[in-house]
Amino acid sequence: MKKLFLNFIFLLLPIVLLLYWIPVNKRNLYAGLTGNCANHAIWIFDRLHNNPKNADIVFLGSSHTMNGIDDSLIENLLKNKEDILNMGYCQLGVDLYYSFLQELIATKHPKQIIIEVRGDENRYRHPIFPYLASNKDVLTAPLFFNPDFFSENYEHLYYKLETLHKMIFKETENDKIQIDQNFGCRNFPDTAVSEQLSIAKEKRLQHQKPESHFATWFYMEFPRSYYQMIGGLCKKNKIKITFLYIPSYGEPNKLPAELLTYKLYGNVLIPPSSIFENTNFWFDEGHLNQTGAHALSIWVARQLGKK
Amino acid sequence: MLFNSLHFLIYFFIVTIVYFALKHKLRWFWLLAASCYFYMAFVPVYILILAFTIIVDYFAGISIERAAPKNKKFFLIMSLVANIGVLCGFKYYNFLNEILGDLLGLAPIHNPLPILSILLPLGLSFHTFQAISYTIEVYRGHQKAERHFGIYALYVMFYPQLVAGPIERPQNLLHQFREKHQFDYARIADGLRLMLWGFFKKVVIADRIAILVNQVYDNPSAYTGLPLIIATVLFAFQIFCDFSGYSDIAIGAAKVMGFKLMTNFNRPYFAKSVAEFWKRWHISLSTWFKDYLYIPLGGNRVGIPRWYFNLFFVFLISGLWHGANFTFIAWGALHGFYLIGNLMLHTPLEKFYGITGLNKNGQFKKALQVTVTFALVRFAWIFFRAQNMHDAYYIATNLFNGLGSDLKNMFSDRAARNHILFLDKNPAVLWTGTGAILLMELAHRHMGNRSIAEVMAAKPKWQRWGIYYAILLLILFFGVFGQAQQFIYFQF
Numbered sequence A: 001m002k003k004l005f006l007n008f009i010f011l012l013l014p015i016v017l018l019l020y021w022i023p024v025n026k027r028n029l030y031a032g033l034t035g036n037c038a039n040h041a042i043w044i045f046d047r048l049h050n051n052p053k054n055a056d057i058v059f060l061g062s063s064h065t066m067n068g069i070d071d072s073l074i075e076n077l078l079k080n081k082e083d084i085l086n087m088g089y090c091q092l093g094v095d096l097y098y099s100f101l102q103e104l105i106a107t108k109h110p111k112q113i114i115i116e117v118r119g120d121e122n123r124y125r126h127p128i129f130p131y132l133a134s135n136k137d138v139l140t141a142p143l144f145f146n147p148d149f150f151s152e153n154y155e156h157l158y159y160k161l162e163t164l165h166k167m168i169f170k171e172t173e174n175d176k177i178q179i180d181q182n183f184g185c186r187n188f189p190d191t192a193v194s195e196q197l198s199i200a201k202e203k204r205l206q207h208q209k210p211e212s213h214f215a216t217w218f219y220m221e222f223p224r225s226y227y228q229m230i231g232g233l234c235k236k237n238k239i240k241i242t243f244l245y246i247p248s249y250g251e252p253n254k255l256p257a258e259l260l261t262y263k264l265y266g267n268v269l270i271p272p273s274s275i276f277e278n279t280n281f282w283f284d285e286g287h288l289n290q291t292g293a294h295a296l297s298i299w300v301a302r303q304l305g306k307k
Numbered sequence B: 001m002l003f004n005s006l007h008f009l010i011y012f013f014i015v016t017i018v019y020f021a022l023k024h025k026l027r028w029f030w031l032l033a034a035s036c037y038f039y040m041a042f043v044p045v046y047i048l049i050l051a052f053t054i055i056v057d058y059f060a061g062i063s064i065e066r067a068a069p070k071n072k073k074f075f076l077i078m079s080l081v082a083n084i085g086v087l088c089g090f091k092y093y094n095f096l097n098e099i100l101g102d103l104l105g106l107a108p109i110h111n112p113l114p115i116l117s118i119l120l121p122l123g124l125s126f127h128t129f130q131a132i133s134y135t136i137e138v139y140r141g142h143q144k145a146e147r148h149f150g151i152y153a154l155y156v157m158f159y160p161q162l163v164a165g166p167i168e169r170p171q172n173l174l175h176q177f178r179e180k181h182q183f184d185y186a187r188i189a190d191g192l193r194l195m196l197w198g199f200f201k202k203v204v205i206a207d208r209i210a211i212l213v214n215q216v217y218d219n220p221s222a223y224t225g226l227p228l229i230i231a232t233v234l235f236a237f238q239i240f241c242d243f244s245g246y247s248d249i250a251i252g253a254a255k256v257m258g259f260k261l262m263t264n265f266n267r268p269y270f271a272k273s274v275a276e277f278w279k280r281w282h283i284s285l286s287t288w289f290k291d292y293l294y295i296p297l298g299g300n301r302v303g304i305p306r307w308y309f310n311l312f313f314v315f316l317i318s319g320l321w322h323g324a325n326f327t328f329i330a331w332g333a334l335h336g337f338y339l340i341g342n343l344m345l346h347t348p349l350e351k352f353y354g355i356t357g358l359n360k361n362g363q364f365k366k367a368l369q370v371t372v373t374f375a376l377v378r379f380a381w382i383f384f385r386a387q388n389m390h391d392a393y394y395i396a397t398n399l400f401n402g403l404g405s406d407l408k409n410m411f412s413d414r415a416a417r418n419h420i421l422f423l424d425k426n427p428a429v430l431w432t433g434t435g436a437i438l439l440m441e442l443a444h445r446h447m448g449n450r451s452i453a454e455v456m457a458a459k460p461k462w463q464r465w466g467i468y469y470a471i472l473l474l475i476l477f478f479g480v481f482g483q484a485q486q487f488i489y490f491q492f
Helices: A001-020 A026-031 A037-049 A063-068 A071-077 A096-109 A135-139 A151-168 A192-208 A213-236 A259-264 A273-277 A290-306 B006-021 B023-038 B044-066 B071-105 B125-142 B147-155 B170-177 B184-215 B225-256 B276-278 B283-294 B304-323 B328-346 B346-356 B364-387 B390-396 B402-412 B414-420 B427-447 B452-457 B461-478
Strands: A056-058 A084-085 A112-117 A240-245 A267-269
Touching: A001 A151, A001 B184, A001 B461, A026 A037, A026 A151, A026 B276, A037 A063, A037 A290, A056 A096, A063 A096, A063 B346, A071 A084, A071 A290, A071 B125, A084 A096, A096 A112, A112 A267, A112 B044, A135 A151, A151 B125, A151 B461, A213 A240, A213 A259, A213 B023, A213 B328, A259 A267, A273 A290, A273 B452, B023 B044, B023 B147, B023 B390, B044 B071, B044 B125, B044 B147, B125 B147, B125 B170, B147 B170, B184 B225, B184 B452, B184 B461, B225 B364, B225 B390, B225 B414, B225 B427, B276 B328, B276 B364, B283 B390, B304 B328, B328 B346, B328 B390, B364 B390, B402 B414, B427 B452
Parallel strands: A056 A084, A056 A112, A112 A240, A240 A267
Antiparallel strands: none
16 A cells, blocks of 8 residues: 555656646736626736836725725825725635735835724635635645645645636636726615614624634634734835724624734724714625715825825 | 546545455445445435335345246336336436327327426436346346345445446446455556546546537537538547546446456447447447347347347337437437348448458458448437437538538638637637547557556556656646536436
């Protein structure tokens, strides 16, 4: 059995190494996520690589950021002194922010990044991290409490292979370069039904369970290690880090649970609760509508203006 | 669980490792549990159908053996009714009901029977035939009834061949479950090589050219002439690579654990006649029909008209076995006609070969026979692949429509070439598919009548490893992944 096992390793190892090495066009990796998050990945790629507009202050976050931060409005309010970019992408995962940040540094040299935080820190990876991250990022992802480490590597290689197939058989989508849109904010004018918001708030309160210190430490090691890497990268490139609290409607925590972690790396902006408690500001229980985004963006612009 | 999925690779690895780690007396149980899991990965509840036929056939086998000679037939019929009843109920009910509805509609009378929305249990035709072969063999006295229920259940459910064969005989398989299979490096390596070759055929050839075949056969009226010919020729290779690829993986997976399953394919497109084709294609099914239908009908030991009828009837049933659709019946009937034609034309053809001097030129004669046989088989595949008789008729009657202008335009006009030759897909699809077919045929030619194991054993180590890497890289870079493509024969 030993001989068979060794032969297997000798056979498969070079193949796996080769897969890491496959030279895949990065734009095709982003383009392959068509259908995910309103095709926002390819827009982000083109905004960074093909759009000559700078990105001085960049918002990184989830759909809360994507819907809630009107980068065009903030730029206007700051009298166009800074180029503002909303790089929010659906779903949570600080590992993706780290990946985006490297891309950002390589292309736009931002002065400041503003990272979305919530009441509870997300403890898992972002679903699309293995698709867009570099080999190094996937291979060196923290192992501690990262149950997805191996599946992440598998997905990474598989997606690269899939993208290579699309390149060989010319099935890539979104080939057109998108340089006409400067801003990443995507939101909706509709307002949520207040009963729907109340039910969501009630559910949130019911589901909140206190966690032991050990469990918190255990689960938070994963995002904390990424914040540490982001902090190190920003320090090296002289980029200011700010954290912005954008909770869901009815979030019981008035402050982020990981506030102390964030404060190790930068300021934490806590918008007034009047914005998040106003039922007219919500598209659904998780996302601000255009009016809400307007209110939040004005507040954020004022904070940025003060500095 | 499809063979061409990561799920299967993990499953296979775990099942094999545990199989060798267990004591011999526990292995049957492990394989049975693994086979249940394999089957239930598709539609879990259908395991109950399988359980029903297994229980019926298990007791039928014992009853046939114990019964007085005059009563044996009763238990055999009971088993056949149960098996064929399940098969008909799931596979042919709606088909027959639609025919009844059409006939009653002529009267006009309302058909009171409802159309049922039932999903065909995977591999139903395969494991039903395997179960039937057991009771018939016990009835004939060629096989002792299996007393161990678990072993019998494993005979029907053995996962490598559960959903698409090879359809085994109890004499070949049952005793193997009692034998102790040692961990044998050479045998395991042979099994894995066969699996690798099967994956290559399925993922690189069958699934790649399926893109082109589907393009045409899903909308045949958009094409005439050369595209129809190209798609039909490609389908001949698609179905061969799909099914023989499956068989290679099944036989290889069984071999790794020490089980020897019967050969299912022997380079069928090199057959010199349609009769020979059926000795090389889906051998386990052809021999099943020969042993359990053709010979009981009288075979060729009857008058000529009856002999022809026997042949035609067997192929008609073979067509129906493949699917509840008139296209499959037409396909079977066409092969029946081919075989009868083959018999009727045998003497005139021999005279023709003598007059033209072809008998003296063996290679040319063989090439001509192989080409004609392939053309006939390929023409029949039109009915097998078409979605309905209307499409099949359209394709069969438009194969040469506009062929001349197609050939002319193909070289002069790029847009026309894309439509005619590349079937509106990227040229890389056709080049990859045909390149891989060429590679496979060269490998077949190199192998001759030797098995992969024999060929590989004769090669130095560096060549063997070079071939492994080449096949693995071809699978990785040119295979079709993503949503795993189902095997064509799974639907039967």
